[in-house]
Amino acid sequence: MKRTFILFLIIFILPFICLGINPDREYILKPDAIGLDYKEMIINAGNATLKAWIIDPKTDTQKNTTIILAYPDAGNMSYFTYHASIFASHGYRVVTFDYRGFGESSDFEVERMNLYHDEFIEDLTSVVDKVSQTYKTDRIGIWGLSMGAVVAVQAYEQTKDHVDFMILEGLVTDIKVHASRLKQAKDVEINLPTDFQSYPQRLRTIDIPVIVFAGTEDTLTTTQDAIALSEEMKNMEVITYEGGHLRGFQAWEPQDFGQGYLARVTEFTQSF
Known part of the structure; x- marks a missing residue:
């Protein structure tokens, strides 16, 4: 019953807060509660310490690929344990972490009405540095969701030597336009x-492969925005789905949470 409630919370409530x-x-759900092998790690980020979970691939078909999750502006990394499990069960290593002020990371005074804090950029950069030192033979990708996608874009200049690709959903293409919406x-x-x-210019300097998931019913980060950007950025692929903001994981086959999303990410990562 508890797992059903948590999955309901993740699927139906999180996109709206x-x-x-x-x-x-x-934390609402740790990885071992659903049978995932994981390690806890403390990562230094300037004057902050960040809690991270390293979720190793569950199958023997390891892809030598690590995905770092930069989640949106609510909850903490435990809200995405089920999401991480989908990737881990198909050969990806997944690294989740909490920004300062979230979960068990350092205390931080959050300004609720900010789009993000500059410190979150430092957090992501520090995680990328640590992961690249730890898994030197892996390809590394950032999976950025909404605020996390903005942070990933802003961190690109500092992380580009270590990051091989990006998976973005709920991508803001123009901050002023987004604020107006x-x-x-x-x-x-x-x-x-x-x-x-x-x-916008920082976004256009990204020169690694990027896949963007965009919902047809998302009025904040629209499919039109993503498609127009992809026409400028030839390294960008756009996957549209029927649904609203951050609903990609449940867009294809609701009874197979995340499988359609996973299939498209796997096709993408095998294309370069």
Whole structure:
């Protein structure tokens, strides 16, 4: 019953609370609760320490590929344990971590109405550095969701020597436009980062393979945005699905949570 409730929470509620930074300090599901082998790691990020979980591939068909999850602006990494299990069960190593102020990472005073904090960029950069040192023969990808996708873009300059590809969903292509949409649709005003005007150009400097998942019913990060960007960036592939913001994992076959998503990621990672 508890697992059913947690899966319900993850699938149906999480996409709708990502309208302001909303950390959760309590873990709702650790990997070993669903039979995953994992290790805990503490990663230094400037003056902060981050809690991370390393979830090793569950099958013998290891892909020598590590995926680092940069999740959205609510919850903590435990909200994505089921998501991680899908990849781990098909040969991927998955690294999840908590930004400072989330889960069991260092205390941090979060400004709820920020789009993100610059410190989250430092957090992701530090995780990439540690993972690249630990798994030197693996290809490394960042899986960025909504706020996590923005953070991944902003961190690219610092991580590009170690990151081989990106998987992005709920991708903001223009921060000012995104803020306007939030105001109009949800009556939410976010604090714009100081460098928001440079973000579109930073996005276009990414020169590694990128796959973007975009929902046809997502009015905040639209399929039109993603497709228009992909016409400029030939290294970008767009996968559209029927559904709203961050609903990609349940978009194809609801009874097979994440399998359609996994299949498209695997096709993508095998293409380069």
